[in-house]
Amino acid sequence: MSTELLSPRNPDELWRAMESHPDAVPFAGGTDVFVRLRKGLMAPRALLCLDRIEELKGIEDHGSHLFIGAGTTHSTALAHPLVIQFLPVLAHALRVLGSPPIRNMGTIGGNIVTASPAGDTLPPLYALGAEVELRSREGSRRCPIHEFIIGPGKTILAKNEILSGVRVRKADRYNVHHFEKVGLRNALAIALVSMAALLRISDSGEIQEVSLAWGSVGPTVVRSPEAEQILLGKTLDLRTLENAGAIVRKAVAPIDDVRAGSDYRRQVAGNLLLRLTEYSGEQPCRPESPE
Numbered sequence: 001m002s003t004e005l006l007s008p009r010n011p012d013e014l015w016r017a018m019e020s021h022p023d024a025v026p027f028a029g030g031t032d033v034f035v036r037l038r039k040g041l042m043a044p045r046a047l048l049c050l051d052r053i054e055e056l057k058g059i060e061d062h063g064s065h066l067f068i069g070a071g072t073t074h075s076t077a078l079a080h081p082l083v084i085q086f087l088p089v090l091a092h093a094l095r096v097l098g099s100p101p102i103r104n105m106g107t108i109g110g111n112i113v114t115a116s117p118a119g120d121t122l123p124p125l126y127a128l129g130a131e132v133e134l135r136s137r138e139g140s141r142r143c144p145i146h147e148f149i150i151g152p153g154k155t156i157l158a159k160n161e162i163l164s165g166v167r168v169r170k171a172d173r174y175n176v177h178h179f180e181k182v183g184l185r186n187a188l189a190i191a192l193v194s195m196a197a198l199l200r201i202s203d204s205g206e207i208q209e210v211s212l213a214w215g216s217v218g219p220t221v222v223r224s225p226e227a228e229q230i231l232l233g234k235t236l237d238l239r240t241l242e243n244a245g246a247i248v249r250k251a252v253a254p255i256d257d258v259r260a261g262s263d264y265r266r267q268v269a270g271n272l273l274l275r276l277t278e279y280s281g282e283q284p285c286r287p288e289s290p291e
Protein backbone atom coordinates (compact mmCIF):
# COMPACT_ATOMS: atom_id res chain seq x y z
CA MET A 1 0.00 0.00 0.00
CA SER A 2 1.42 3.41 -0.91
CA THR A 3 1.25 6.36 1.45
CA GLU A 4 -0.01 9.69 0.18
CA LEU A 5 1.97 12.77 1.25
CA LEU A 6 0.00 15.94 1.93
CA SER A 7 2.01 19.13 2.27
CA PRO A 8 -0.19 22.17 3.05
CA ARG A 9 1.45 25.61 2.89
CA ASN A 10 -0.93 27.50 5.19
CA PRO A 11 -3.71 26.89 7.73
CA ASP A 12 -6.47 26.95 5.07
CA GLU A 13 -4.79 24.22 3.08
CA LEU A 14 -4.14 22.33 6.33
CA TRP A 15 -7.82 22.27 7.38
CA ARG A 16 -8.84 21.19 3.87
CA ALA A 17 -6.26 18.37 3.92
CA MET A 18 -7.42 17.24 7.37
CA GLU A 19 -11.07 17.19 6.25
CA SER A 20 -10.37 15.24 3.07
CA HIS A 21 -7.98 12.84 4.85
CA PRO A 22 -9.22 12.53 8.45
CA ASP A 23 -6.87 9.60 9.16
CA ALA A 24 -3.73 11.33 7.89
CA VAL A 25 -0.89 11.27 10.44
CA PRO A 26 0.66 14.71 10.96
CA PHE A 27 4.41 15.13 11.29
CA ALA A 28 6.75 18.09 11.70
CA GLY A 29 10.43 17.05 11.89
CA GLY A 30 9.49 13.38 11.43
CA THR A 31 12.16 12.17 13.87
CA ASP A 32 9.59 10.13 15.81
CA VAL A 33 7.08 9.39 13.06
CA PHE A 34 9.61 8.05 10.55
CA VAL A 35 11.22 5.77 13.15
CA ARG A 36 7.78 4.26 13.84
CA LEU A 37 7.05 3.93 10.12
CA ARG A 38 10.38 2.21 9.49
CA LYS A 39 9.75 -0.20 12.37
CA GLY A 40 6.34 -1.08 10.91
CA LEU A 41 4.56 0.27 14.00
CA MET A 42 2.23 2.31 11.81
CA ALA A 43 1.07 2.18 8.19
CA PRO A 44 -1.01 5.31 7.55
CA ARG A 45 -2.74 5.85 4.21
CA ALA A 46 -1.64 9.50 4.30
CA LEU A 47 1.01 11.61 6.01
CA LEU A 48 0.42 15.28 6.68
CA CYS A 49 3.60 17.36 6.62
CA LEU A 50 3.37 20.49 8.80
CA ASP A 51 6.83 21.79 8.00
CA ARG A 52 5.80 24.27 5.29
CA ILE A 53 3.30 26.10 7.52
CA GLU A 54 5.21 29.19 8.65
CA GLU A 55 2.39 30.16 11.09
CA LEU A 56 3.46 27.21 13.30
CA LYS A 57 7.06 28.39 13.64
CA GLY A 58 8.83 30.98 15.74
CA ILE A 59 8.92 32.43 19.23
CA GLU A 60 6.91 35.50 20.23
CA ASP A 61 7.18 37.82 23.22
CA HIS A 62 3.69 38.30 24.69
CA GLY A 63 4.76 40.48 27.62
CA SER A 64 4.59 38.26 30.69
CA HIS A 65 4.65 35.09 28.52
CA LEU A 66 6.46 33.61 25.54
CA PHE A 67 4.63 31.71 22.80
CA ILE A 68 6.68 28.98 21.15
CA GLY A 69 5.20 27.74 17.85
CA ALA A 70 4.80 23.96 17.72
CA GLY A 71 6.88 23.78 14.51
CA THR A 72 9.88 25.53 16.07
CA THR A 73 12.89 23.24 15.92
CA HIS A 74 14.93 22.50 19.02
CA SER A 75 17.97 24.22 17.44
CA THR A 76 16.00 27.39 16.75
CA ALA A 77 14.61 27.49 20.29
CA LEU A 78 18.03 26.77 21.79
CA ALA A 79 19.63 29.68 19.95
CA HIS A 80 16.76 32.11 20.58
CA PRO A 81 17.60 35.11 22.82
CA LEU A 82 14.13 35.02 24.46
CA VAL A 83 14.54 31.37 25.46
CA ILE A 84 18.08 31.92 26.70
CA GLN A 85 17.04 34.95 28.74
CA PHE A 86 13.64 33.90 30.09
CA LEU A 87 13.54 30.08 29.95
CA PRO A 88 17.08 28.88 30.76
CA VAL A 89 15.73 25.61 32.19
CA LEU A 90 14.26 24.77 28.77
CA ALA A 91 17.51 25.77 27.07
CA HIS A 92 19.43 23.39 29.37
CA ALA A 93 17.13 20.53 28.34
CA LEU A 94 17.32 21.36 24.62
CA ARG A 95 21.11 21.36 24.80
CA VAL A 96 21.11 17.65 25.72
CA LEU A 97 18.19 16.56 23.51
CA GLY A 98 19.47 14.10 20.89
CA SER A 99 22.23 15.04 18.46
CA PRO A 100 22.62 18.20 16.32
CA PRO A 101 20.75 16.62 13.34
CA ILE A 102 17.88 15.58 15.64
CA ARG A 103 17.77 19.08 17.15
CA ASN A 104 17.77 20.60 13.64
CA MET A 105 14.79 18.49 12.53
CA GLY A 106 12.86 17.73 15.71
CA THR A 107 10.33 20.25 16.99
CA ILE A 108 8.97 21.33 20.35
CA GLY A 109 5.46 20.35 19.19
CA GLY A 110 6.63 16.89 18.14
CA ASN A 111 8.30 16.36 21.50
CA ILE A 112 5.09 17.34 23.33
CA VAL A 113 2.65 15.30 21.20
CA THR A 114 4.93 12.23 21.31
CA ALA A 115 4.19 12.39 25.07
CA SER A 116 7.08 10.12 25.99
CA PRO A 117 7.84 10.13 29.73
CA ALA A 118 11.47 10.55 28.56
CA GLY A 119 10.75 13.60 26.36
CA ASP A 120 13.41 16.12 27.39
CA THR A 121 11.34 19.29 27.01
CA LEU A 122 8.54 17.97 29.23
CA PRO A 123 9.95 18.30 32.79
CA PRO A 124 10.94 21.95 32.10
CA LEU A 125 7.55 22.70 30.55
CA TYR A 126 5.71 21.10 33.50
CA ALA A 127 7.88 22.96 36.03
CA LEU A 128 7.23 26.19 34.12
CA GLY A 129 3.46 25.57 34.23
CA ALA A 130 3.21 25.71 30.41
CA GLU A 131 -0.10 25.69 28.57
CA VAL A 132 -0.54 24.14 25.15
CA GLU A 133 -2.62 25.75 22.42
CA LEU A 134 -4.70 23.44 20.22
CA ARG A 135 -6.16 24.68 16.99
CA SER A 136 -8.83 23.47 14.56
CA ARG A 137 -10.75 25.17 11.76
CA GLU A 138 -13.36 26.11 14.37
CA GLY A 139 -10.93 28.00 16.63
CA SER A 140 -8.42 27.37 19.38
CA ARG A 141 -8.36 26.21 22.98
CA ARG A 142 -5.70 26.16 25.66
CA CYS A 143 -5.00 23.69 28.43
CA PRO A 144 -2.22 23.07 30.96
CA ILE A 145 0.35 20.62 29.64
CA HIS A 146 -0.31 18.18 32.51
CA GLU A 147 -3.95 17.91 31.38
CA PHE A 148 -2.97 17.58 27.70
CA ILE A 149 -0.74 14.54 28.22
CA ILE A 150 -2.74 11.67 29.73
CA GLY A 151 -0.33 8.73 29.41
CA PRO A 152 2.71 7.46 27.54
CA GLY A 153 2.09 8.46 23.92
CA LYS A 154 -1.43 9.66 24.79
CA THR A 155 -2.86 13.17 24.62
CA ILE A 156 -6.31 14.75 24.44
CA LEU A 157 -5.64 16.13 20.93
CA ALA A 158 -8.87 15.73 18.91
CA LYS A 159 -8.86 14.33 15.37
CA ASN A 160 -9.57 17.73 13.82
CA GLU A 161 -6.92 19.57 15.88
CA ILE A 162 -3.24 20.25 15.75
CA LEU A 163 -0.95 21.61 18.43
CA SER A 164 -0.20 25.17 17.42
CA GLY A 165 2.22 26.01 20.21
CA VAL A 166 3.01 26.31 23.85
CA ARG A 167 2.55 29.35 26.08
CA VAL A 168 5.05 29.75 28.87
CA ARG A 169 5.29 32.39 31.58
CA LYS A 170 8.69 34.11 31.64
CA ALA A 171 10.71 32.56 34.45
CA ASP A 172 12.88 35.52 35.38
CA ARG A 173 11.57 35.54 38.96
CA TYR A 174 13.61 32.37 39.61
CA ASN A 175 17.36 32.51 40.17
CA VAL A 176 18.03 28.76 39.90
CA HIS A 177 17.16 27.12 36.56
CA HIS A 178 18.39 23.55 36.74
CA PHE A 179 17.94 20.58 34.38
CA GLU A 180 19.77 17.31 34.61
CA LYS A 181 19.31 14.09 32.69
CA VAL A 182 20.85 10.78 33.63
CA GLY A 183 21.37 8.43 30.69
CA LEU A 184 23.34 5.30 29.86
CA ARG A 185 26.10 7.57 28.55
CA ASN A 186 26.95 11.24 28.78
CA ALA A 187 25.72 12.34 25.37
CA LEU A 188 22.98 11.33 22.89
CA ALA A 189 21.16 9.25 25.47
CA ILE A 190 17.47 8.83 26.23
CA ALA A 191 16.76 9.90 29.82
CA LEU A 192 16.71 7.15 32.46
CA VAL A 193 15.69 9.87 34.88
CA SER A 194 15.62 13.63 34.46
CA MET A 195 14.75 16.56 36.69
CA ALA A 196 13.87 20.20 36.11
CA ALA A 197 14.09 22.53 39.10
CA LEU A 198 13.21 26.21 39.36
CA LEU A 199 13.91 28.06 42.60
CA ARG A 200 13.75 31.60 43.84
CA ILE A 201 16.26 32.03 46.61
CA SER A 202 16.55 35.18 48.70
CA ASP A 203 19.86 36.91 49.32
CA SER A 204 19.87 35.31 52.77
CA GLY A 205 19.54 31.86 51.12
CA GLU A 206 15.87 31.15 51.92
CA ILE A 207 13.89 29.21 49.29
CA GLN A 208 10.93 31.47 48.51
CA GLU A 209 9.48 29.67 45.49
CA VAL A 210 10.13 26.23 44.02
CA SER A 211 8.84 24.16 41.12
CA LEU A 212 10.10 20.63 40.43
CA ALA A 213 9.37 17.98 37.79
CA TRP A 214 10.84 14.56 36.95
CA GLY A 215 10.94 12.67 33.65
CA SER A 216 11.12 8.90 33.00
CA VAL A 217 9.86 7.94 36.47
CA GLY A 218 6.17 7.40 35.70
CA PRO A 219 3.69 7.18 32.80
CA THR A 220 3.87 10.97 32.51
CA VAL A 221 6.05 13.66 34.09
CA VAL A 222 5.89 13.47 37.91
CA ARG A 223 5.49 16.49 40.22
CA SER A 224 5.84 16.40 43.98
CA PRO A 225 4.02 19.27 45.74
CA GLU A 226 4.98 17.62 49.08
CA ALA A 227 8.71 17.84 48.28
CA GLU A 228 8.25 21.46 47.15
CA GLN A 229 6.46 22.23 50.43
CA ILE A 230 9.35 20.75 52.46
CA LEU A 231 11.82 23.03 50.67
CA LEU A 232 9.85 26.26 51.04
CA GLY A 233 11.27 28.61 53.66
CA LYS A 234 14.41 26.48 54.12
CA THR A 235 17.95 26.78 52.80
CA LEU A 236 19.50 24.46 50.23
CA ASP A 237 21.35 22.31 52.76
CA LEU A 238 21.97 18.61 52.36
CA ARG A 239 19.65 17.53 55.16
CA THR A 240 16.66 19.45 53.76
CA LEU A 241 17.30 18.07 50.27
CA GLU A 242 17.63 14.53 51.61
CA ASN A 243 14.26 14.88 53.36
CA ALA A 244 12.69 16.12 50.13
CA GLY A 245 14.44 13.33 48.17
CA ALA A 246 12.87 10.68 50.44
CA ILE A 247 9.42 12.10 49.62
CA VAL A 248 10.16 12.13 45.89
CA ARG A 249 11.17 8.45 45.97
CA LYS A 250 7.67 7.67 47.28
CA ALA A 251 5.96 9.92 44.71
CA VAL A 252 7.52 8.40 41.59
CA ALA A 253 6.27 5.22 39.87
CA PRO A 254 9.07 4.13 37.55
CA ILE A 255 9.02 1.00 35.41
CA ASP A 256 11.69 -1.66 34.80
CA ASP A 257 12.87 -1.71 31.20
CA VAL A 258 15.94 -2.71 29.21
CA ARG A 259 17.70 0.52 30.17
CA ALA A 260 17.26 0.50 33.97
CA GLY A 261 15.34 -1.03 36.86
CA SER A 262 12.62 0.77 38.78
CA ASP A 263 14.59 0.75 42.08
CA TYR A 264 17.54 2.46 40.39
CA ARG A 265 15.28 5.09 38.82
CA ARG A 266 13.54 5.72 42.15
CA GLN A 267 16.88 6.18 43.94
CA VAL A 268 18.24 8.52 41.27
CA ALA A 269 15.05 10.63 41.22
CA GLY A 270 15.67 11.52 44.88
CA ASN A 271 19.43 11.86 44.47
CA LEU A 272 19.06 14.42 41.66
CA LEU A 273 17.69 16.85 44.24
CA LEU A 274 21.00 16.70 46.12
CA ARG A 275 22.64 18.39 43.12
CA LEU A 276 20.87 21.58 44.15
CA THR A 277 23.40 22.05 46.95
CA GLU A 278 25.63 23.54 44.25
CA TYR A 279 23.34 26.60 44.33
CA SER A 280 23.54 26.99 48.11
CA GLY A 281 26.35 29.58 48.03
CA GLU A 282 25.74 33.17 49.04
CA GLN A 283 25.32 34.26 45.44
CA PRO A 284 22.71 32.09 43.72
CA CYS A 285 23.16 31.62 39.98
CA ARG A 286 21.44 34.17 37.76
CA PRO A 287 19.65 33.48 34.48
CA GLU A 288 22.01 33.54 31.53
CA SER A 289 22.01 36.70 29.48
CA PRO A 290 21.49 36.34 25.72
CA GLU A 291 24.60 35.13 23.88
Ligand SMILES: Cc1cc2nc3c(=O)[nH]c(=O)nc-3n(C[C@H](O)[C@H](O)[C@H](O)COP(=O)(O)OP(=O)(O)OC[C@H]3O[C@@H](n4cnc5c(N)ncnc54)[C@H](O)[C@@H]3O)c2cc1C
Pocket: 025, 026, 027, 028, 029, 030, 031, 032, 033, 034, 035, 050, 070, 071, 096, 097, 098, 099, 102, 105, 106, 107, 108, 109, 110, 111, 112, 113, 114, 118, 119, 120, 121, 157, 161, 162, 163, 164, 188, 189, 190, 191
Ligand atom coordinates in the same frame (compact mmCIF):
# COMPACT_ATOMS: atom_id res chain seq x y z
C1 LIG B 1 18.19 9.17 17.09
C2 LIG B 1 17.12 9.87 17.90
C3 LIG B 1 17.48 10.44 19.11
C4 LIG B 1 16.51 11.10 19.90
N1 LIG B 1 16.89 11.64 21.08
C5 LIG B 1 15.96 12.26 21.85
C6 LIG B 1 16.34 12.83 23.11
O1 LIG B 1 17.49 12.78 23.55
N2 LIG B 1 15.36 13.44 23.84
C7 LIG B 1 14.06 13.52 23.42
O2 LIG B 1 13.22 14.09 24.11
N3 LIG B 1 13.68 12.98 22.22
C8 LIG B 1 14.59 12.36 21.44
N4 LIG B 1 14.21 11.81 20.24
C9 LIG B 1 12.81 11.85 19.84
C10 LIG B 1 12.43 13.01 18.87
O3 LIG B 1 13.51 13.49 18.16
C11 LIG B 1 11.79 14.19 19.62
O4 LIG B 1 10.66 13.75 20.35
C12 LIG B 1 11.36 15.31 18.68
O5 LIG B 1 11.10 16.47 19.43
C13 LIG B 1 10.12 14.98 17.86
O6 LIG B 1 9.82 16.11 17.07
P1 LIG B 1 9.42 15.93 15.53
O7 LIG B 1 9.02 17.26 15.03
O8 LIG B 1 10.49 15.22 14.79
O9 LIG B 1 8.15 14.97 15.71
P2 LIG B 1 7.41 14.14 14.56
O10 LIG B 1 8.11 12.84 14.38
O11 LIG B 1 7.17 14.96 13.37
O12 LIG B 1 6.01 13.90 15.30
C14 LIG B 1 5.96 13.26 16.55
C15 LIG B 1 4.49 13.12 16.99
O13 LIG B 1 3.91 14.38 17.17
C16 LIG B 1 2.81 14.57 16.26
N5 LIG B 1 2.92 15.98 15.87
C17 LIG B 1 4.04 16.67 15.54
N6 LIG B 1 3.76 17.97 15.42
C18 LIG B 1 2.45 18.12 15.67
C19 LIG B 1 1.55 19.23 15.71
N7 LIG B 1 1.97 20.49 15.50
N8 LIG B 1 0.26 19.01 15.99
C20 LIG B 1 -0.18 17.75 16.24
N9 LIG B 1 0.60 16.66 16.23
C21 LIG B 1 1.91 16.85 15.95
C22 LIG B 1 2.98 13.55 15.17
O14 LIG B 1 1.73 13.17 14.62
C23 LIG B 1 3.62 12.41 15.97
O15 LIG B 1 2.61 11.71 16.68
C24 LIG B 1 15.16 11.16 19.43
C25 LIG B 1 14.82 10.59 18.19
C26 LIG B 1 15.78 9.97 17.43
C27 LIG B 1 15.39 9.36 16.11
